[in-house]
Amino acid sequence: MTNETIDRSRDLSQPLDRLGPDESMKDRSDYLRGSICEGLLDRITGAVPSDDDVKLMKFHGIYQQDDRDVRDERRRQKLEPAYQFMIRVRLPGGVCSPAQWLKLDELARAHGGETLRITTRQTFQFHWVLKDSLRPIIQGLHDTLLDTVAACGDDSRGVMCTVDPQSSQFHADVAAMAKRVSDHVIPKTRAYHEIWYGDERVASSEPEEPFYGRTYMPRKFKIGFALPPSNDIDVYTQDLGFIAIGGPGGLEGFNVVIGGGMGRTDQAPETYPRLASLVGFVPVDRVIACADAVMAVQRDYGDRKDRLRARFKYTIDDKGLDWIKACIEERMGTHFDEARPFEFASNGDSYGWNSTPDGRHHRTVFIRSGRLDLKLLDAFRDIARIHRGTFRMTPNQNVIIAGVRTDDRAAIDALLAEYGLGAENVSPFRRNAISCVAFPTCGLAMAESERYLPALMENVEEILDRHGLADEPITLRMSGCPNGCSRPYIAEIGLTGRAPGKYNLYLGGGFHGERLNRMIRENINVGEILEVLDETLGRYAREREPGERFGDFTVRAGIVRAVTEGRLFNE
Template sequence: MSIETMKPRHGAVERSRDRSQPLSNLGPDETLKAESNHLRGGIADGLLDEISGGVAFRDQKLLKFHGIYQQDDRDLRDERRRQKLEPAHCFMVRVRLPGGVCTPAQWVKLDKLARAHGGETLRLTTRQTFQFHWILKRDLKATIQGLREALLDTVAACGDDTRGVMCAVNPALSSLHAEVYDAARDASNHATWKSGAYHEIWYGERKVASSETEEPFYGNTYLPRKFKIGFVIPPSNDIDVYAQDLGFIAIAKGRTLEGYNVAIGGSMGRTDGKPETYPRLASVIGFIPADKVIETIDAVMSVQRDYGDRKDRSHARFKYTIDDKGLDWIKAEIETRLGFSLAPQRTFTFTSNGDVLGWSESEDGRSQYTLFIENGRIANHPGMALMDAILTIAKIHDGTFRLTPNQNLAIADVSRERRPVIQSLLEEFGLDGQAGASALRRNSMACVALPTCGLAMAESERYLPGLISRIETILARYDLMEEPITLRMTGCPNGCARPYIAEIGLTGRAPGKYNLYIGGGFHGERLNRLHRENIGETAILNELDTLFAQFAAGRQPGEHFGDYVMRAGIVA
């Protein structure tokens, strides 16, 4: 690929330059982007087509840049095929929500949209945002225009661009956290694509920008693949910073932010049967002052933009660019584009990647209640009107909500006066305490998988709660119910719930069959290892029974399960 060396301007990457390439040098998805008129394609016309519940294949790919995935109800797929009907199309709509911060007024609006168009459910994701499911094509515009009324959008929530930017959820709600959150919000606003396509298609605005200038950074082909950014505050690694393409690790002296260690190249995705694909932990390459975040984002993203693989999408993530070119080469290229050298990384320590549940206090006397939401699903369940409960709280809450990277919900910035009222509502709806849930359940996550995800090979969200109940019987046998063990499940190998850094990871291979991984680091610092391949529930439970028996008998004081199976040589 022919690359023009980018010359720094005031320490920042030039965002406007010609990077056009002959279409013959591009893979099919790259050609599609190049010919899409900056993500417009035929989306507007497809939305008007009342014959089909879906849109054309090319526009399905472009819709991802708008935060929308076309899906279908896979529980009905075979029957509809037998009846020679098209799939029961519906759409997933993902909100752009930097750092997972949401106002009570926004929650009320999201709740209203979910009840009207989204199957009366909201999903909290592993990247701190909301997903609507079951949206019909005819309701897409109403949903997105409703989000606009709440000052929210879905720009770049999916697609080959910078996805939602994550930020640590600090239980102390300190001034340090506020400063880092501001950086995450600014990063999200800066790094999203700039085409007028979104406003034209969804808000009905007229086109005003010329095609030559409306994407000064991304150009005609955007990024080779998705790109994930996150900000974390030690000692909690709640965002799993090593799973990010670009991670900023806050380095503070007391409550004063001095800057960030920069980590690059994390990614969880892999493909079964393709050993050339693999999960990778991010590498820390140095330290930057706190005021150099935007320049660093431009420099790092531009390296991936210019050198990432644009022919083979399975080889197009930033981790492969780094491993192909070499970490030292990539770091030198980033420094060239920055116009300065990164300082040596500063010392930091992580101790966990989970959430502190229940009440905690902030510096200024306000409070936060972190509520366990199993697999992030907000709905009115039998015996637990969770959706109604949170809506009731939102209507009287005077602070914010914060979605955690572990699919939980923090009712944050609660004033002294309002805390007793919220506590009373938590008790009224049965949300105070964790109802006897094991530490394993509280440290578990699952992707959506079936019936809506088109990539799922096996169940995940619908299956994991019952599986954990059966695992809890084993935990109780060995007095491990309160032992914090991270467990992540996905319905395919793509890693949306970050299974490859869990102490126990399960990834779907086929209906009822999973790969079992063990040995990940408790705070996300080590990949796990494949332990058993393509096994069903009985084999999973038998393996865990054996492992938990060994762990209970042989662990050292304070030793985590993942560390034990490594030390004991159960996995390499």
């Protein structure tokens, strides 16, 4: 049996009578079809009426939401919530052609409230989408070979890849592998084509889901490719991370890390974030087999009863890393090789113009919280009309105008200047701050994030200025709930929402994403947050050692204890 033909059939090690409610729902869904088609036809409500279908639509890249700013008022008026949907695009490695950008722009203007959002996983989200606009958007994406398959749900989510194009051919090889893995691991069910494209169902004797089976993964599964020295994808937060290793002949293979994950629940101390563990090296020709084997172990041994404990990180900690590694090697048909040396030196984006050996030029444009409002849509529409390279979404929610030809630089610079998009005006602190969407659209949000971040940055920048730290890059990640979409638990300053105006404050993460932070204050208001930061940043300005990062200082100075592994995060 070759690596490419490794057995992807499901080991039915967990009887159906031991499945939790969501697992039973997936089992009876007819491979993600449910009654979604019928729900889309219901004109009595702006929602999809079946709770099961709401969950199944996540596998199709769609979240049902409502406008929380008007929820209470509509309840008082005895109206149903102002239902709308979020649609997430599958965009492996964050790479988008100008033609695809123009289609995304067109659809956002027609159906998405004249806004697009770049996510922390390098893709786009449409918000404010009404039910009647779901099919037009998905069919419009199909016109330029884009889709939303597996952008959400209990499957392999969109595959990330380092985007900073400092080494053109090396990066191209890694990006191509990320795309190949993405295409390999998505569900194979035809439900998506039937529901959204109107294809007829075709009978077949072949298994509809040869790998996932009827119940798919226990929870979401995230894969990412990092290209040292950049850790912009935060590879240690991935369920499965591939760290590219090169040699004289180019890409040789990848160090493999497993078991990262950010989500936790405030009132459940048995939940915690975890950084991925390094288990070894695989050459290029074993990457697909490795991905299959790792996912199969989580598929068969992940907790399907308790969703709070269903992520791969808990499977590893419950079973033991050595046991999990041995299972992966058995399914892969070979042992991991010894891990190769590597080093990360940054996890941010490079601004200004950069050039690569192929004679092309690349310019990163700062996008606050990844929100493309109408002005920014106008700017990038004009750029896309003349650009002959690609656009690359960064994990820090920015856009790289990549592959620019020398004779196009002046025209692109002129457009950037016209719309006021020069990166030179962005402080180091703002460049290293990201946030999730939170209110008013996310149903999980407990506090503001994206909408509050600008005011928070202004207040913190005043503190930095007062202590002479205005030019010091410090990572800040803000999330409206503890689920951690903005990866707050690895930031030097992390904030997670508890209630409107209240947050948990975390300090001590590693600047390059290599260390978890620790909570220093719980459920405090904005004034208290600024007081703690003023005091701590003041000490940092006075007591830091040459070249010492803020997160490292808070640990060395005893302000917070270092978190050595995820299981100790809540201690």
